[in-house]
Amino acid sequence: MxxxxxxxxxxxxxxxxxVHQSLVAGGKAAAWALATAGxxxxxxxxxxxxxxxxxxxxxxTALIVSPAFGMYFLQSELTMNECARKRKWTLxxxxx
Numbered sequence: 001m002x003x004x005x006x007x008x009x010x011x012x013x014x015x016x017x018x019v020h021q022s023l024v025a026g027g028k029a030a031a032w033a034l035a036t037a038g039x040x041x042x043x044x045x046x047x048x049x050x051x052x053x054x055x056x057x058x059x060x061t062a063l064i065v066s067p068a069f070g071m072y073f074l075q076s077e078l079t080m081n082e083c084a085r086k087r088k089w090t091l092x093x094x095x096x
Contacts, residue, residue: 014087017083018079018087022077022080022083025079026072026073026079028075029071029072029075029076030071030075031068032071033070033072034065034067034068037064037066041064045060
């Protein structure tokens with residue numbers, strides 16, 4: 001039973017590590033996307049009169065927030081998949 005318990009503990013630990021890595025990677029990607037999109041929208045609003053008048057506040061906000069959400073979810077999913085693949089081999093090695 002000791003080996004089974006340690007395997008369960010290893011599963012839980014690696015799962016928690018995968019979730020943590022996924023959240024951190026997604027947060028970093030979202031921050032970069034916010035900074036980039038925010039800068040682009042700010043500059044467009046300052047220097048392009050057509051942009052300034054054609055979109056309202058909601059549209060400009062959406063142009064900033066949408067890439068951040070997209071990058072967060074994309075990077076979180078990619079990190080989770082990569083970590084799960086590594087976790088599979090870690091658990092496989094622990095069983096044998």
